[in-house]
Amino acid sequence: MRPSSLSTVFPAAEAATLTRRHALGALAAAGVLGGLPRLARAQGERAVRFILPVAAGSGVDTIMRASSQALGQALGQTVVLDNQPGAGGVVGTQALVKSPPDGLTLSVVSNNHVIYPSVLKSVPFDPVGDITPIAVMGSTPMVLVVNPKLPVKNLREFVALLHASPGRYNFASSGNGTILHLAAELFKDTTGSYSTHIPYRGFGPMMQDIVGGQVDWGVGALPAVQGQVKAGNLRALCVASPQRVAAAPEIPTAVEQGYPGFVVDGWFAVVGPKGLPPEQVRRVHQAFVTAFATPEVKEAMARQGNLINISTPEAAGAYFRSELQRYAALVKKAGVVPQ
Incomplete structure (x- = not known):
C-alpha cells in the first residue's frame, strides 16, 4: 500500500489488444459493426485511464x-486504474483537470473533492468549474475503528476512556481536511471528547499505524477496513450510518449506542475534465449503469456494504454544489484551520 502510484490493467496483454483489433476488422468487413456509433468503434481500441486520487486499499x-x-x-475498452494520492486528493485531481476532454482520462472522486476549498488556503483548480460531472454512484458506510489493545468493547466505554484522559489518545486520518478527518472531528464534537489529530499521506499508512498501535483510532470506509476487522487487527466500535449495514450486521450504529449526532457516509462519483462532450458523458454514464447492474458487481457492492444509486449528470452537478456548502459549514464548526 506504500507506493504513490499503482496501475492495474484489464486486460494488460498487447496480444489481447491485437486480437481484438483483428476481430473488429473482420466484423467491420462483414458489416456487423455498421450500426454501431463511429465514436464507440474509434474509442474501443484505446484504453480509458481512471485517475484515482486516493491510495491503494x-x-x-x-x-x-x-x-x-x-x-x-x-x-x-481496456480500463486502467491509476492511483495518484497526495494532498488529500489534490494531486490526482489536478492531473485529471489537466487532461484533454477526450473521454480517455476520467476519475472517481469522493467527498474530499468538495472539501478542498474549505481546508486548503489555495487549490490549483475549481472543484466544480474544472470538471464535468458524470454521475454520483452511491455511498459507502463509515466505521470507527480502534486498535484492539485499547481496553474498550463499545462506543460508551471508548468515550468514557477519552473523557478520563483528555489528550492522551490520538487519531489518524488520510490527510488534514479529508472526509476521514472530518468524520473523526464530527465524532469528537458529538461526544464532547478530545484526541490529538495525526494526519497521514493516504489511507494505507494511516491504517497500518492504527493496526500497529502507533495511533489509537480512526474512521475508515467499511470496504477498506472490514478485512482488518475480520482478522482481529482492528476493533470496530460503530458504523456512522442511521441503521446497521447488511454487509456487517454485527457492528452497531453510533445512534443505537446513544450518539445520534454521529452520522456520516462517504460518497463516490465519476467525473471527467472540463469540456467533456455530451456524447462522451452519456457513453460513460451508461457504461457505469450497465457495469453496476451486473450480478458480479452487485454482489461485490453488497459484500462491501456500498449503496448504489446512480444519479444523472445534472443531479451530480447540483449535488457537488450543495456538498460544497455543507462541508464548508462542517469545517467551520470543527475548527479545522486551512493549510
Whole structure:
C-alpha cells in the first residue's frame, strides 16, 4: 500500500489488444459493426485511464477494483486504474483537470473533492468549474475503528476512556481536511471528547499505524477496513450510518449506542475534465449503469456494504454544489484551520 502510484490493467496483454483489433476488422468487413456509433468503434481500441486520487486499499480504490472488469466490458475498452494520492486528493485531481476532454482520462472522486476549498488556503483548480460531472454512484458506510489493545468493547466505554484522559489518545486520518478527518472531528464534537489529530499521506499508512498501535483510532470506509476487522487487527466500535449495514450486521450504529449526532457516509462519483462532450458523458454514464447492474458487481457492492444509486449528470452537478456548502459549514464548526 506504500507506493504513490499503482496501475492495474484489464486486460494488460498487447496480444489481447491485437486480437481484438483483428476481430473488429473482420466484423467491420462483414458489416456487423455498421450500426454501431463511429465514436464507440474509434474509442474501443484505446484504453480509458481512471485517475484515482486516493491510495491503494482505500474505499474508492476497493470499489473500482471490484467493478473495473465489468466496466471495461461495458465500455468496450481496456480500463486502467491509476492511483495518484497526495494532498488529500489534490494531486490526482489536478492531473485529471489537466487532461484533454477526450473521454480517455476520467476519475472517481469522493467527498474530499468538495472539501478542498474549505481546508486548503489555495487549490490549483475549481472543484466544480474544472470538471464535468458524470454521475454520483452511491455511498459507502463509515466505521470507527480502534486498535484492539485499547481496553474498550463499545462506543460508551471508548468515550468514557477519552473523557478520563483528555489528550492522551490520538487519531489518524488520510490527510488534514479529508472526509476521514472530518468524520473523526464530527465524532469528537458529538461526544464532547478530545484526541490529538495525526494526519497521514493516504489511507494505507494511516491504517497500518492504527493496526500497529502507533495511533489509537480512526474512521475508515467499511470496504477498506472490514478485512482488518475480520482478522482481529482492528476493533470496530460503530458504523456512522442511521441503521446497521447488511454487509456487517454485527457492528452497531453510533445512534443505537446513544450518539445520534454521529452520522456520516462517504460518497463516490465519476467525473471527467472540463469540456467533456455530451456524447462522451452519456457513453460513460451508461457504461457505469450497465457495469453496476451486473450480478458480479452487485454482489461485490453488497459484500462491501456500498449503496448504489446512480444519479444523472445534472443531479451530480447540483449535488457537488450543495456538498460544497455543507462541508464548508462542517469545517467551520470543527475548527479545522486551512493549510
